[in-house]
Amino acid sequence: MQWTLVVPLKRLARAKSRLSDTAADAMRPGLALAFAQDTVAAALASPAVADVAVVTDDALAARELIALGARVIPDEPRAGLNAALAHGAATVRARHPESAVAALNADVPALRPLELARVLDAAAEFPRAFLPDAAAIGTTLLAAAKGQELRPAFGTDSRARHRASGAVELCLAGVDSVRQDVDTGDDLRAALALGVGPRTAVATAGLLIRGQ
Ligand SMILES: Nc1nc2c(ncn2[C@@H]2O[C@H](COP(=O)(O)OP(=O)(O)OP(=O)(O)O)[C@@H](O)[C@H]2O)c(=O)[nH]1
Numbered sequence: 589m590q591w592t593l594v595v596p597l598k599r600l601a602r603a604k605s606r607l608s609d610t611a612a613d614a615m616r617p618g619l620a621l622a623f624a625q626d627t628v629a630a631a632l633a634s635p636a637v638a639d640v641a642v643v644t645d646d647a648l649a650a651r652e653l654i655a656l657g658a659r660v661i662p663d664e665p666r667a668g669l670n671a672a673l674a675h676g677a678a679t680v681r682a683r684h685p686e687s688a689v690a691a692l693n694a695d696v697p698a699l700r701p702l703e704l705a706r707v708l709d710a711a712a713e714f715p716r717a718f719l720p721d722a723a724a725i726g727t728t729l730l731a732a733a734k735g736q737e738l739r740p741a742f743g744t745d746s747r748a749r750h751r752a753s754g755a756v757e758l759c760l761a762g763v764d765s766v767r768q769d770v771d772t773g774d775d776l777r778a779a780l781a782l783g784v785g786p787r788t789a790v791a792t793a794g795l796l797i798r799g800q
């Protein structure tokens with residue numbers, strides 16, 4: 589079974605504010621783009637993924653991610669992350685009503701295609717399922733099988749909200765690359781230790797964080 593991934597990406601100029609103590613203002617848009625590129629490229633390389641739809645209003649990111657093979661859905665609601673995801677899922681299903689849909693954050697730059705396939709294969713056993721982030725507080729992936737609404741509840745403490753919504757929490761070993769989102773300097777260090785994709789490797793090359 590194959591999935592359509594919906595990847596939300598806010599405007600690069602406003603992205604990754606929690607990295608402000610690690611990367612200068614002028615660097616963060618480039619980092620956010622590199623994370624998204626590595627996330628989308630790895631997702632597209634996963635055998636469990638049919639296609640990737642990025643929900644964004646950022647023109648540069650849209651061009652770069654289309655070049656990788658993603659399609660772009662404009663963030664028409666402009667009402668935050670969950671509205672963007674619900675809109676993305678509805679747009680996908682308007683065209684392909686039978687799609688299995690999964691939301692994946694755009695900030696998992698160590699993502700490995702086969703680990704993502706393991707997560708999606710596990711999710712396929714349930715109507716709705718989610719993967720907690722590395723901190724076990726948030727969520728990196730929320731999946732909805734054919735015929736199930738996504739009902740995204742991302743944001744602070746989303747693990748508890750997704751659990752309360754009836755989505756099944758996936759408890760899998762060996763899928764660290766899918767769980768490692770990058771919000772803070774410590775997250776970035778952890779992602780670099782796992783091994784990031786090529787664009788993030790270049791974008792972080794000048795940061796003092798390397799080798800610390
Ligand atoms: N399309 C869209 N994506 C969003 C929006 N808000 C957040 N995202 C994306 O959702 C994911 C998680 O976002 P956040 O952690 O809230 O924001 P961030 O830019 O990653 O980090 P901070 O600025 O530090 O909060 C990332 O992939 C964001 O780009 C939104 O309003 N619209």
Ligand SMILES: C=C(OP(=O)(O)O)C(=O)O
Nearest residue numbers: 726727742743744746771
């Ligand atoms: C949006 C989420 O992630 P972040 O930690 O990037 O805010 C979340 O965990 O639901």
